[in-house]
Amino acid sequence: MATVNIKINGQQIQARAGATLLEAAKEAGIDIPTLCHHPALANIGACRVCLVEVAKQRTLQPACTFPISEGMEVETESPKAVEARKFVLEMLFSERNHYCMYCEMSGDCELQALAYRYGLDHWTYPSPHAKMPVDGTRKYFIMDHNRCILCRRCIRACSDLVANHTLGVRFRGAKTMISADMDVPFGDSTCVSCGTCLQVCPTGALVDRKSAYMGREVHVEHTASACTFCAVGCGTSVVTRAGHVLRVEGDWDAPNQGVLCVAGRFEPLYDRRERITSPMLRKGNGLVPVSWDEALGAIAAKAKGNSGKKAAAYVTGKALNDTLGEFLRVFQGKMQATVGTVEPTLADLDLPVGGSLADVDAADCILVAGGDPLATHRVLGYRVKRALDKGARLLVVTDKPNGMLPLAHRKFGMAQLDEAVKVCQGSAAPVVIYGGDLDKASARKLATLVGKARFIPLFPASNGYRARELGLKNGFSANGLKVLYLLLGDAELPDEAVKEARRAAFLVVHAAYKSAATDVADVVLPAPLWYEQEGSFTALDGRKVAVKPAVAAPEGMLAEAAVLARLAERL
Amino acid sequence: MAKVKVATDWLAACAGCHMSVLDMDERLVQLLDKIELTSTPITDLKHPPKEGVTVGILTGAISNTTNIEVAKQMRERCQILIALGDCAVFGGIVTMRNFFDMNEALKRAYVETESTVDGKIPCSEELGRPVRVCAVNQVVKVDIHIPGCPPSPDAIYYALSELLEGRIPVLTGDNLKYD
Structure with missing residues (x-):
């Protein structure tokens, strides 16, 4: 590993060449405050909270995007950096409604935590406090533009993690607004309510309807578990308080990389079926x-x-x-x-199993046959969309409506499966995603890709593998x-x-x-x-995932x- | 040693900040060994004395012309002005009114409330006129800000104790809260 020598706050550090200042500081245990930065998202330097003083640079530089170089000398808490940071925070506070006392996130808000850290006891600038809309058109969570600081974490989560590309901004400067599609209400947009944006929002702009005002981080417990609502086996953190499940969050370190879908994050908490309590x-x-x-x-x-x-x-x-x-x-x-x-259990198809989300990431050609991951194994579907963003080709073989069809580079009827298989054979790292709509004859045709492609079965039940x-x-x-x-x-x-x-x-x-x-x-x-x-249970890729009781x-x-x-x- | 004179008053406030002052409990009694509360909205004497006080404390936001007068009078009559609580420091929950047209807000408050019969919007010349809600420091110079809704009795006690020691209080940790 090529390294470079830099100095942060007088401390000599050897860091990986190509790392950003923020990464190098983190490695060395030096804390640089951030706001728009999120470990799972690409850095864009939007909020300017991580501004630091770099010797020989004309202006302060955002640590999250600034690459390190040999001999660089950095001060993260110099008077100039701290003054700039406080100024940035004051500007953020004065732009919209950031009154903590009636905010759901108070106590867990990253903006509030930074203001406490830098001792902001008042604002120099009066809040213009224009009335911003609150979008409550989605069933499970609300967007309150009054609380938004335009850090664009939600946009990056929507685009980079879920590859759904619903969110963006409209207008520029102080008039900038987070917006869905061509500025339609979120509920009418292409949003799939996966809730990944909700999970990354640093303020109270995105609010979960069910768990709002039900408890701050200090009041709740987290149980690391796994989602049992499909065979992808997403890692979850089940948030509970006093024996009640408040919400479900995605585990950033599991193969699903924090992403969940509506069927795992929200729907189970709205199950109103009558419980059986006794034999x-x-x-x-x-x-x-x-x-x-x-x-x-x-x-x-x-x-x-x-x-x-x-x-x-x-x-x-x-x-x-x-x-x-x-x-x-x-x-x-x-x-x-x-x-x-x-x-x-797809056993009759006699096709291989074992392909994983990582295989989808590495695929250059993805063949979906006899199933619709976007309907039944959504997080896998999102992962396919991510692969498409990176240039993979998608072949969809189906005789039925399929959520993957609009994204397909080529569409085939079940009768043309041979042709799709042939295209796959010409690719370097194909992945086959197959579901229960395949018949045995089609499965035999797909089987000619055994040895070349990775196979991912869309088991109809979460433990279908086992x-x-x-x-x-x-x-x-x-x-x-x-x-x-x-x-x-x-x-x-x-x-x-x-x-x-x-x-x-x-x-x-x-x-x-x-x-x-x-x-x-x-x-x-x-x-x-x-x-x-x-x-x-055993997820579709053969991984054994642990399920833990949260309540x-x-x-x-x-x-x-x-x-x-x-x-x-x-x- | 003569006691340090302290006056408090409230503007557009819910009285919660003054409750928090009272919540200092026995520490308030201890403080009274060293300070004299010349006037507060919850004692007989309401207005800061003409001869002035050392510390003036204002709670609540500026929401009408009377609030502005009260704030200016306090500023003139005290050496150190403390804005106490989120409304005085930031404008607070009162600023919600800024979301609405003033006539709309007055109509809602005096005519449309569910318990009101034949309501009328007050229009006497003697009353203050509503203004756009803002923090105290938008009208007069404030020396010390103690945010919180309400600020904790600890924060208030800390700030007054520091002043008695001749230091300008700097709120940190649990003493600095916005809710």
Whole structure:
């Protein structure tokens, strides 16, 4: 590694050549205040808070963008730098409404923290305080332009991380405004509500509706976990207070690089389905709450003498690894029952797995066939869009509407799959993203790319990888069944499947929420929710990701695997 | 030693800052060994004495012509002027009125409020006229700013103690808060 010698605040430092002043200072443990800078985003030197005094430079220089060079001498807290910084802060405060006492971010605001740090006890300039609009047209979060300092973090997150390019600015100078598309309300724009901008906003300009005013950083707890709502396996930080989930944030250090999607960040917190809180047994016409002992006893009584072909058990591919393991041990091992998953596991396609987000980053040609990552595995879809921004080509093979189509360099019908495969063969680092709409014949055509391309399966359930690995297959028939056990977790069965399931003489539904399936069951067992579970699942790239409980499960709730183990004891 | 004379007054304020002064509790009694509160809005004597005081404290924002007069009188009659609280320092929550047209705001306050029957916008010559809301330092020179909504009793005690020691208080840490 080529290094250069520089001096910061009199301290001699050896730093990587090509690094910025900010990076070099950080390496050496010297803190330079920043505001528009964010570690996950490109530096643009917009806010001028990181101005430092560099010897032989005519003016102060922004540390975040200024490259270091041999012999450079820098003062980060010289009177001149501090004076400029305070001036910048005063200008920021006086431009819009930055009154802390009615702001949601007060206490966690980066602008406020800097003002405290530099002892700003008043503003020299009166606030012109023009009334700015508040955009509340999106369901999950609000944009309050009054709090915006135009640092453009949101724009960079939207463009560089999510590759959605919804955000930009309109007008110039003091009239500059963050704007969506061609200046339309955010709710009518191309915004996909992934919330990445919300997560990087340093002030109270972007406000989460659900967690606003619910607690500052000092009041809340963060639990590092993983999103269980698709197979991408995004790292999350679940923010809780007093046993309530306030919001979900993306983990910057996980492969998703802080990015989440609407299905992982917001939607789960708005789930209004009725929770199942106790085991229930059908007595007479209705389901009656009973003890675990009674419920499991009733299941064991039916299961005895009905092993083998007369019994079947199906599990959601969302179940965690230890649940899947215990599920097989009980139903396949002990009962020799027919077992399977309620969602497809793509096992029939017999295509490779193991491709990752990093492979997408490195791809020069991406072939999407039989699925739509932007609909079902959005963070993967965003990553594909990022690769396209960097010059990769996108081939989309589908007979259905697909969110990827408008971005495709070439579009193919399923019948023209051969042609798409041929284009892929001519590229250096192709990636194939395939989903459940493929038939076996098409899969065989795709298989000619094995060895050349990396394959990413769009498993319909988050732990589809592990379910496939365990040989579990989808598709169930209740014909002639005496006992049917459905482990649904928070998944729901389509109506036809519920009808089919009810053909079994005795139906057990193990689920978190009341649904059509639990309504018709003979025994209902409660399951914990995504933020109450502990364990792991295997993401679509084969990574084992840990799921941690952020909130304690309600009293009497048992982990799915524990319920299965208790059942096994009775068989 | 003669006691140091201190006067306080409020402008467009909610009284929270004065509550915070009272929240110094027993420390306020200790301070009274060394200072004399000549006048405050919550004692019998409301106006700073003509012969002047050493320290004047103003809470609240400038929101009408009376506020301007009160601020100017305090400035004339004190040697050191403290702006106490977010409204006095920055304009604070009162500046929300600047978002609206003045007639709109007056109508809302005196006519349209849900509990008002046959409301009328006051228009006596004796009343101050509303002005665009601003911080005290936009009208008179302020020597010491203590922001906070309200400032903590600790911050107020610290500032007065420093002044008694002959030092200009510099707020840091928990004493410097905007909310």
